[in-house]
Every structure is written in C-alpha cells, then in structure tokens.
Amino acid sequence: MNRIGMGEVSLSEAEIRAAHEVLSSxxxxxxxxxxxxxxDFARRFGATHAVSNxxxxxxxxxxxxxxxxPGDEVLVPAxxxxxxxxxxxxxxGRPVFCDVDPNTFLMDLEDAEKRITDRTRAICPVHLFGNTMxxxxxxxxxxxxxxxxxxxAAQAHGARYQGRELAGYGDFVCYSFYPSKNMFVGEGGMTCTEDAEAAQLLRDLRSHGQTGKYYFTSLGLNYRMTDVEAAIGCEQIKGFDEKLATRRRNARILMEALEPxxxxRPQVTTEGAEHAWHQFCLVVDPDKLGCDRDTLMKRLDEQGIDTGIHYPKGLHQQPVFEEIYGxxxxxxxxxxxxxxxxxxxVHHGLSEEEAHRVARTIAEVAGS
Ligand SMILES: Cc1ncc(COP(=O)(O)O)c(C=O)c1O
Incomplete structure (x- = not known):
C-alpha cells in the first residue's frame, strides 16, 4: 500500500517550462x-496593490x-x-503573545484586547491553517x-470571508509561497495593501530603499523575488482553483468521517468563512478516544499515513523569546x-480514494 504523505510538492509541466524559459533567458x-x-495575484485574490518578496x-x-x-507592541497569537x-x-518591536480560541485555533480577541497598552501599535491576526479570522x-x-x-495570510491563499477574498482587507495582508503552502514557488512572499503609498514604500524597502540609481532614501534590504519564482507563480495561479477545490473536497471527506x-475534534471553521485547508488539524481528547495524540500518530504511521504537529510549543514558550522577554x-x-x-x-495531491483511506484508517486505529 502506498504511503500517504503530508504534501510533497511537484511542479506541473507548464510551471517547469515557465521557469525554464526564464533560466534560459x-x-x-x-x-x-x-x-x-x-x-495576477492582486487580481485573483482581490487586492489593489501586491508587492512580491x-x-x-x-x-x-x-x-x-x-x-x-522601537519598542512598539504588536498583538500576535502564541x-x-x-x-x-x-x-x-x-x-x-515587541510581540505580545495572546491566547487562542480552543475551537477555531485562532487569536482570541477578548484575550488580545486585555493586553492592549499605550505602546500597542498593531495587531497581527493569523488565518491559521487556512481558517479565517x-x-x-x-x-x-x-x-x-x-x-x-x-x-x-501565509497559510490562507484562497480562503474567503463572507464571500470576499482576503487580500483586499488592508492595512497589510502577507502571504508565503514556501513549498508546503497552497501556492508554492520555491521561496517567495507577497504583501497586499490598498494603500498606494504604503505599497511604494514596501517596494523601496525590498530594494535597499533605493529610489534613484545608487540613491537611497530609506533603510531597506534585498528582499526581492526573482523572475524564476514569479514565472512559476504566474503559471500556478491558473490552476489554483482546481487545487483549492481538491483540498476542500478532501476536507469534506475527512470532516464527515471524523466529526462523529x-x-x-477537527478545527472549527469560523462562521462566514470558506476555509482554504492548508492543513486539516484536529485535537485528540484521550479520555474520550481511548488513546492520546502521540499514540494515534504512531498507529497512523504504522498504517502508512504521515501526520504532523503544528505546533508543538506556543511561541511564548520558545527558548528564544524566553531569553529575550523572560x-x-x-x-x-x-x-x-x-x-x-x-x-x-488534506493536500491537493491526495486523491478522493486516499482521502477516504485517511479518514477510514483514523476511525479504525482510534478504536483499536
Ligand atoms: C503563519 C506563517 N507566517 C509566516 C510564515 C513565513 O513564510 P516563509 O516561510 O515564506 O518565510 C509562515 C511560513 O511557514 C507561516 O506559516
């Protein structure tokens, strides 16, 4: 029996051709x-300005x-x-870690509000696993x-809220194209914004703050995307909706089998949201299930099904932040x-039959 992985990446022939064209040029x-x-990205995901990185x-x-x-505080989920x-x-700045909702796994806004001080400058909600705030x-x-x-929105390409795409929500919407994501070009990122001035500043900053030939008006870095990745991105966006539909079909199969x-307890989709299913995450209650998360994981591994833990530690518990913030x-x-x-x-490489096999196997091994 084939092993089912967590989503190995493969580029389509057209994507490879597009990258090859740039490489040969x-x-x-x-x-x-x-x-x-x-x-193309701004058009597909509903933004006015998009800045690649x-x-x-x-x-x-x-x-x-x-x-x-310096010293400004930002509310972030842990x-x-x-x-x-x-x-x-x-x-x-300083991230101020907030707790999350036990059902949606997303930032708990009541908890976040309690942490606001006169230094708080911004909030950074994460559409975790493709579920929207x-x-x-x-x-x-x-x-x-x-x-x-x-x-x-690093994990949320294709998610919508009340029928609306997410990239146009402003002030800033940041995406990733790392290979595990719903869109992947190798390495890459995109910031969408409705503010033309903000977009221009981000364009300057990604290129050393250069606004004329060897003329620098702000302190920036080299955070540019290359045309190789962008060519893959342009091609991939054409087949994006099909991949998204496959993820949604797989999620439906899993949900129907696992909810009972x-x-x-699978992640609860926010009311009004259309989940993009970057990950299908569930929580295991060992008292009710009869086995704990790690045992379930081991049994699935024995049956040829890979799983993952996102995330094994809250950010507030990470040694690096403990060292900096105590x-x-x-x-x-x-x-x-x-x-x-x-x-x-749940990924788009998973066939309908494989999605059923994942669901069936979870049900079987959970009870064994
Ligand atoms: C929630 C979240 N934010 C930001 C990032 C950073 O993206 P990248 O890996 O493209 O730098 C990721 C990538 O894993 C992510 O999952």
Missing part, C-alpha cells in the same frame, strides 16, 4: 515576471520596518509559526484602539492545543 533577477505575478518572512519583516517605532512574531522583534471583529477592535492590522468520532505567563489554550493537536493529510 539569463534574466534571473526581479523583472517583468515579478510585475506580472503581482498583477523573497519569502513570507521578508514580507512581514518589511511591513514591520515600515510601521513600527499559536502560530515563529515568523509572525520574530519579524516584529527583528524590526525593533472573523474579519469585522478584528477591524472593529483595531478601530477602537487605533491599531494597524497586519494579516498573516467522540474524542476527535519567563512567560501561561497561555492555557495554546499550551493545551500544543499537546493535543494533530495534522492529517
């Missing part, structure tokens, strides 16, 4: 393909560089990938406290999730 650096990719981390870092003063917070620190609730909170919103099992206060939901969460295959 020798024009490898940021150029017309990057411009085309920015245009060398990674999702670079995209976030430049946004923080463009809006933070249950996310490190780049959401590390980029704040590297840009001179309740957008208007974040906007309302930000409005009340005068905060900028930087949406971390006592002791297994012993953290406990964030109980995040810590509980880290011990009980499991990601199972």
């Amino acid at each position: 020798g024009a490898l650096r940021q150029g017309p393909r990057c411009e085309a990719f920015e245009r 060398s990674s999702g981390t670079a995209a976030l870092h430049l946004v923080w560089m463009s809006i933070l003063e 249950f996310t990938f490190i780049a959401t917070a590390s980029t704040v620190t590297v840009a001179g 309740a957008m208007e609730q974040v906007q309302e909170l930000a409005r009340r406290h005068g905060l900028k919103i930087v949406w971390d 099992i006592a002791g297994i 012993k953290p206060e406990s964030l109980p939901v995040t810590e509980w999730l880290c011990e009980h969460i499991l990601a199972v295959p």
Whole structure:
C-alpha cells in the first residue's frame, strides 16, 4: 500500500517550462515576471496593490520596518509559526503573545484586547491553517484602539470571508509561497495593501530603499523575488482553483468521517468563512478516544499515513523569546492545543480514494 504523505510538492509541466524559459533567458533577477505575478495575484485574490518578496518572512519583516517605532507592541497569537512574531522583534518591536480560541485555533480577541497598552501599535491576526479570522471583529477592535492590522495570510491563499477574498482587507495582508503552502514557488512572499503609498514604500524597502540609481532614501534590504519564482507563480495561479477545490473536497471527506468520532475534534471553521485547508488539524481528547495524540500518530504511521504537529510549543514558550522577554505567563489554550493537536493529510495531491483511506484508517486505529 502506498504511503500517504503530508504534501510533497511537484511542479506541473507548464510551471517547469515557465521557469525554464526564464533560466534560459539569463534574466534571473526581479523583472517583468515579478510585475506580472503581482498583477495576477492582486487580481485573483482581490487586492489593489501586491508587492512580491523573497519569502513570507521578508514580507512581514518589511511591513514591520515600515510601521513600527522601537519598542512598539504588536498583538500576535502564541499559536502560530515563529515568523509572525520574530519579524516584529527583528524590526525593533515587541510581540505580545495572546491566547487562542480552543475551537477555531485562532487569536482570541477578548484575550488580545486585555493586553492592549499605550505602546500597542498593531495587531497581527493569523488565518491559521487556512481558517479565517472573523474579519469585522478584528477591524472593529483595531478601530477602537487605533491599531494597524497586519494579516498573516501565509497559510490562507484562497480562503474567503463572507464571500470576499482576503487580500483586499488592508492595512497589510502577507502571504508565503514556501513549498508546503497552497501556492508554492520555491521561496517567495507577497504583501497586499490598498494603500498606494504604503505599497511604494514596501517596494523601496525590498530594494535597499533605493529610489534613484545608487540613491537611497530609506533603510531597506534585498528582499526581492526573482523572475524564476514569479514565472512559476504566474503559471500556478491558473490552476489554483482546481487545487483549492481538491483540498476542500478532501476536507469534506475527512470532516464527515471524523466529526462523529467522540474524542476527535477537527478545527472549527469560523462562521462566514470558506476555509482554504492548508492543513486539516484536529485535537485528540484521550479520555474520550481511548488513546492520546502521540499514540494515534504512531498507529497512523504504522498504517502508512504521515501526520504532523503544528505546533508543538506556543511561541511564548520558545527558548528564544524566553531569553529575550523572560519567563512567560501561561497561555492555557495554546499550551493545551500544543499537546493535543494533530495534522492529517488534506493536500491537493491526495486523491478522493486516499482521502477516504485517511479518514477510514483514523476511525479504525482510534478504536483499536
Ligand atoms: C503563519 C506563517 N507566517 C509566516 C510564515 C513565513 O513564510 P516563509 O516561510 O515564506 O518565510 C509562515 C511560513 O511557514 C507561516 O506559516
């Protein structure tokens, strides 16, 4: 029986051809393909301006560089990938870790609001695993406290909220094209914004703050995407909806089979959201299921099914942040999730039959 993985990447023939064309032309650096990719991406995901970068981390870092003063605080969920917070620190700000909702696994806005001080400058909600935040609730909170919103959409290409694409929500919406993501070009990132001036500043910053030939008006870095990756991106966007539909079909199959099992609780999709299923994550309640998360993981591995743990530690518990900010206060939901969460295959390379096999196997081994 074939082993089912968590989503190995393979490029289509057309994507390989597009990359090859650029490679053979020798024009490898940021150029017309990057411009085309920015245009296509903005059109598909509903933004006015899109600025490409060398990674999702670079995209976030430049946004923080463009809006933070030293010591400014940013509300971030503790249950996310490190780049959401590390980029704040590297840009001179301070991430303030917030707990998350036990059902949606997304930032708990009540908890976040309690942590607002007169140093709080921004909030960085993460559309984790492709599930969207309740957008208007974040906007309302930000409005009340005068905060900028930087949406971390690294995992959410294709997700929608109340029928609307996410990239146009402003102030900044940051994406990643790392190979595990719903769109992947190698390494790459994109920031979308509705603000033309902000977009121009990000364009300057990704290129050393250069606004004329060897003339620098702001302090930037080299965070440009190359035309090789952009060519793959332009091609990939054409087949994106088909891949998204496959992820959604697979998620439906898993959901139908797993929801009735006592002791297994899949991530709850936010009301009004259309999930993009970057990951299908569930929590295991050992008292009800009869086995714990790690045992379930081992049994699935024995049956040829790979799984993953996203994430094994809250960011507040990461040694690097403990070293910088001292012993953290406990964030109980995040810590509980880290011990009980499991990601199972849902990716677009998974056939209908394989999705059924994943669901069936979970049901079988959970009871054994
Ligand atoms: C939530 C989140 N934010 C930011 C990033 C950073 O993106 P990249 O890996 O492209 O730098 C990732 C990537 O894993 C992510 O999952």
